[in-house]
Amino acid sequence: MARLRKQLPSHLGAGELHYRGFTGTVDYEIQGEPSALRLGPARLRGFLTTTPEVAAEAFRAGEAELKLQDGARFRITLIGHSEGADVAYFEMRV
Structure with a gap:
């Protein structure tokens, strides 16, 4: 029998991305509830949608x-992107 994984809720929105040399608006989707994320090794995954160049x-x-x-700020680590795509995948932590 296959073991089913608990499906995390999706958290969608428009936010502001900031990295060295850039600050701008992006759309995002996060698997899980960001407000429940606490200090430690736990991370949530998601993706952001923007122009291919910014991604x-x-x-x-x-x-x-x-x-x-909602104004909350999180550090993210970009973990995936396909050349020419407008999507970049990330992990977020507190």
């Missing part, structure tokens, strides 16, 4: 800060 530059930067629609 590529953010991925190259590696680290960024994402300000959510």
Whole structure:
């Protein structure tokens, strides 16, 4: 019998991305509830949608800060991007 994983709720919104040399608006989707994230090794995953150029530059930067629609700020680590795509994948932590 296959073991089912608990499905985390999606948290959608428009936020502000900041990395060295750039600050701008992006759309994001996070798997899980960001307000429940506490200091420690736990992380949430998600992706951001923007222009292909910004997505590529953010991925190259590696680290960024994402300000959510509700004003909360989180450090993110960019973990994936396909050349020419407008999506970059990230992990977030407190």
